[in-house]
Amino acid sequence: MPADSADPTESPAADGTAAGDGGAGAGSVSGSSGPPSSGEPTLPVAAVARRLGVAPATLRTWDRRYGVGPSAHTDGKHRRYAPGDVARLEVMQRALLSGASTAEAARYARDCEVTIDAARPDPKPGAGAGAEPGAGTAVPDDRERTSRLARKLSAAAFALDARAVHRTLGETLDAEGPLVGFDEVLAPVLAAMRGGWEGARAGAEAEYVLVECALLAFARATPAVERPSNHHPVLLVSAHQVRRNVALYALAAGLSARSVDTLVLGSAVPPETLVTIARRSVPSAMVVWDQGSSGGGRDLVTRLARSKQRSRVFTWGPGWDAAELPGTVEHLGTAQEVTDRVTYVLTGSPAEPLGAGSPAPADEG
Numbered sequence: 001m002p003a004d005s006a007d008p009t010e011s012p013a014a015d016g017t018a019a020g021d022g023g024a025g026a027g028s029v030s031g032s033s034g035p036p037s038s039g040e041p042t043l044p045v046a047a048v049a050r051r052l053g054v055a056p057a058t059l060r061t062w063d064r065r066y067g068v069g070p071s072a073h074t075d076g077k078h079r080r081y082a083p084g085d086v087a088r089l090e091v092m093q094r095a096l097l098s099g100a101s102t103a104e105a106a107r108y109a110r111d112c113e114v115t116i117d118a119a120r121p122d123p124k125p126g127a128g129a130g131a132e133p134g135a136g137t138a139v140p141d142d143r144e145r146t147s148r149l150a151r152k153l154s155a156a157a158f159a160l161d162a163r164a165v166h167r168t169l170g171e172t173l174d175a176e177g178p179l180v181g182f183d184e185v186l187a188p189v190l191a192a193m194r195g196g197w198e199g200a201r202a203g204a205e206a207e208y209v210l211v212e213c214a215l216l217a218f219a220r221a222t223p224a225v226e227r228p229s230n231h232h233p234v235l236l237v238s239a240h241q242v243r244r245n246v247a248l249y250a251l252a253a254g255l256s257a258r259s260v261d262t263l264v265l266g267s268a269v270p271p272e273t274l275v276t277i278a279r280r281s282v283p284s285a286m287v288v289w290d291q292g293s294s295g296g297g298r299d300l301v302t303r304l305a306r307s308k309q310r311s312r313v314f315t316w317g318p319g320w321d322a323a324e325l326p327g328t329v330e331h332l333g334t335a336q337e338v339t340d341r342v343t344y345v346l347t348g349s350p351a352e353p354l355g356a357g358s359p360a361p362a363d364e365g
Contacts, residue, residue, distance in 0.1 A: 042080035052089060053312045053328050053345075059089070066106035068092055088112070094348065096310050146176065146184040154189045157210040158203075165210060169217040178221050178253035179336045186214055186246070191318075211246050215266075218249040228261035230346045235283035235311075239290040239297030239319065241268035247289050247317065247335070254339040260346060271300050278304055278311070285312040285342055292319025305329050312345055314338060 049056040063069025063079070068088060070079045081089075088109045095105035149172045156164035172181045193207045234255060236248040245266040252262045263281060265274065278286060286304055290297040297319060305313045305326045315322075315331045316338050322331040332338045343349065 040082055042082050043086065045079045045081075048081045048086055048089065050327065050330070051086065052093060053330055055328060062089070062092070062102075062106065066103060068106045068109050090348065094346070142176075142180075143184075146180065149175075150185045150189050153185060153210070154192065157189070157193075157206040160205065160209055162209055162213055165213040166217065169213060173217060173221045178218060178250050178257070179334075179339055182218075182247065182250035183334045183336055186210075186250070190246075211244055214246045215244055215249055218246065218253045222249070222253040222256045225256050225259055225261045227259065229259045230261055230284045232282050232284040233261045233263040234342060234346070235278055235281060235286045236262055236264045236266075237269065237274050237278075237286065237288055238266070239288050239300050239315075239317075241270065242291070245289060247291075248287075251287065251289075251316075251335050251338055254335055255342065258339065258343045258347075260343055271303075274300065275303055275307075279307060283311050284346055285314065287314045287316055287338055287342065290315065290317045290319030292317065298324055301329055302326055312342075314342065 043051070045056045045059055049059055052059075059069065059079075070081045070085050091112050092105045092109035095108045096102065100108065149168060153165065153168045153172070156168055169181075169186075172185050176185065189210065190207065193203050193210070236251055238245045238248065248264050248266045252264045255262050263277075263283065265277065269277075288297065288301050288304070297315075301313060301315060304311075305328050313326075313329045315325060315329055316333070316335075320331055325331060330341070332341055
């Protein structure tokens, strides 16, 4: 479907600025498209807007102008979206990022057969399409193993034993996969190092050795994506100019295992250059990491979220205050959460229940 420019009567924030990519299976969504049945869960406008990463005005425009909205209104004429309504909107979003115009995407969503199981449980972490063994979040029984690996990795790094660091990272990625390897092993070690040596000389050399070894390990663990499920890459960037950002390469490895194509900018890139790259590369989604060493990341995210292109914006990392982010930006906590959520937004797999996603503010009608 050909792309076109945004509807001139809609503001950038109210157009299809947030979406998942259309890939194969854009219509493989599950919900009833009729009026909600008694007892069926429904969501208000604000909750659906936050789930989709768009302004509430966008949903009202899609309903009024294109006929893609709630199948029924509750008493008081407040809009309430049933599971089938939300599923149809997600189909529309994926069509938008496949290059469809708003009218084409709406027509596709209306014509698409949508079926849903509202009682479907949350997808298990790492259960997405293409997920590899060891790619899920560590369960309690595995904590001792990941703790042992973290202790072993820390000891090798502080000894500046690069060979031992490489061996331990290889063992970690083979056993746990890149996502758990980062979330449960590497990230805690790096956090402990930074907490212990910040402002002092001891420990900095260990972090440099560990980061360099980790970059190579995650690069080796990143499969080539021959047939990506997304039409445009997911842009992975840092909110601040850092020399090397190993977190982004860990995330790229996890997304690549799901056949999600990425563009990683892990080096020190000035904010203006990042904005230009985001505009010219037309990413299907953007993930912005912030380690929390200094402020200012919110300004970058705000600029990215206000751009006229149709891209979802996610934040990740300990440096963010989710309450201060723009309403169309979704904050996620771990590499596993980012991978699961981005994969779902772009491909519809794994399916999420109606209540999944970020908590929403109170509806205004």
